[in-house]
Amino acid sequence: EAQVTQNPRYLITVTGKKLTVTCSQNMNHEYMSWYRQDPGLGLRQIYYSMNVEVTDKGDVPEGYKVSRKEKRNFPLILESPSPNQTSLYFCASSLEFQQGQPQHFGDGTRLSIL
Amino acid sequence: QKEVEQNSGPLSVPEGAIASLNCTYSDRGSQSFFWYRQYSGKSPELIMFIYSNGDKEDGRFTAQLNKASQYVSLLIRDSQPSDSATYLCAVSTGRRALTFGSGTRLQVQP
Numbered sequence: 210e211a212q213v214t215q216n217p218r219y220l221i222t223v224t225g226k227k228l229t230v231t232c233s234q235n236m237n238h239e240y241m242s243w244y245r246q247d248p249g250l251g252l253r254q255i256y257y258s259m260n261v262e263v264t265d266k267g268d269v270p271e272g273y274k275v276s277r278k279e280k281r282n283f284p285l286i287l288e289s290p291s292p293n294q295t296s297l298y299f300c301a302s303s304l305e306f307q308q309g310q311p312q313h314f315g316d317g318t319r320l321s322i323l
Numbered sequence: 324q325k326e327v328e329q330n331s332g333p334l335s336v337p338e339g340a341i342a343s344l345n346c347t348y349s350d351r352g353s354q355s356f357f358w359y360r361q362y363s364g365k366s367p368e369l370i371m372f373i374y375s376n377g378d379k380e381d382g383r384f385t386a387q388l389n390k391a392s393q394y395v396s397l398l399i400r401d402s403q404p405s406d407s408a409t410y411l412c413a414v415s416t417g418r419r420a421l422t423f424g425s426g427t428r429l430q431v432q433p
Contacts, residue, residue, distance in 0.1 A: 244423075249331070251425035252367070252411065299366055311357060312421060314366040 211236045215300050215315035222290060223323050230285045230318050232300030239305045241283040242267070242312065243275065245296040252299065258283055259305075290322045326350060327414050329424035337432050342399040344427050346412030349393070355415035356388055356395045361426065362408045370410075371397065402431045 213234045222228055234241065242257040244267075254267030258277040272294055274286040283302075287294060298318045303310040328347045336342045344358075355374055359367035373379045373386040373395065385398040395414075399406055409426040416422055 242421075249425060252423040254421075297364075310355075310415075311369045311372055314368075317364075317366050 211313070213300055213302055213313055213315035215298075215318050217318060218316060219319050221321040221323065224291055225289050228287050228290060228320075230287075230298060230300075230320070232283045232285065232315060233281050234283075234300075234302040234313070235281065236302065236304075236313070237280065238302035238313075239280070240303045240310065240312075241277065242301045243273070243283070243285045244299045244301065245269065245294075246299065246317075247296050255285070255298075290320075292322045294320065295322045296320060325424070326416065326422045327412055327424040329410075329412050329427045331425060332428040333430045334427055335430045335432060336402050338402060338404060340402050340431075342402045342406065342429055342431070344397040344399075344410050344412075344429065345394060346396065346414075346424055347394045348412075348414045348422075350414070350416045351390075351393065353393075353414045353416050356386070357413040357415075357421065358384075358386060358395075358397045359411040359413060359423075360406075360408045361411055367411055399429075402429075404431050404433050407431045 216231045239260045243255040244252040256275040258264045300315040301312040303312045357372045358370045361367045371386045373388045379386045383400045387396045409428045411426045412424040413421040
């Protein structure tokens with residue numbers, strides 16, 4: 210089954226404790242992206258990657274890191290999480306970086322930073 | 324001005340009616356337009372996409388695009404309670420894959 214898998218689905222942690230949210234897709238997609246979703250603000254892009262070893266900042270990259278060492282994986286790293294990073298996070302992928310390519314979303318990770 | 328704007332709603336329609344959801348965008352260079360449905364706490368699910376001016380129909384859903392006026396709409400015919408969700412408009416601007424609106428919440432009353 211074609212899918213984007215995120216882990217964990219839920220996480221409650223404390224300020225400053227490094228965490229990683231994993232994302233993996235099995236569709237051989239080139240393009241992968243991370244979004245956060247907050248009430249009233251919609252989906253905002255954090256980082257994206259057009260292919261292996263190619264990553265770039267989205268609209269809200271502060272406080273986040275990513276890596277793309279393999280085509281299928283695109284982890285999101287919070288080196289020193291803060292309460293304003295409490296949000297619902299989605300990983301998404303599409304076949305390639307071109308206009309008109311629909312994105313497929315993972316099930317989301319609800320992150321709470323205390 | 325937001326790049327992609329939607330009325331947050333809620334838009335309330337009776338079961339069986341037509342629901343009309345609207346979206347405006349600011350970048351005239353935008354070429355691809357998507358509608359996603361999102362149930363509370365769930366991930367966005369692609370409903371339709373449209374590239375050309377005019378209408379595109381898929382079952383009970385019709386997407387309408389007017390590039391000159393910079394708006395795209397989604398019509399849902401014969402609305403069902405199961406259509407109650409937040410509908411996200413997304414636009415491909417070329418700078419990166421997709422820019423999303425904040426969504427319109429639709430409530431279909433039985």
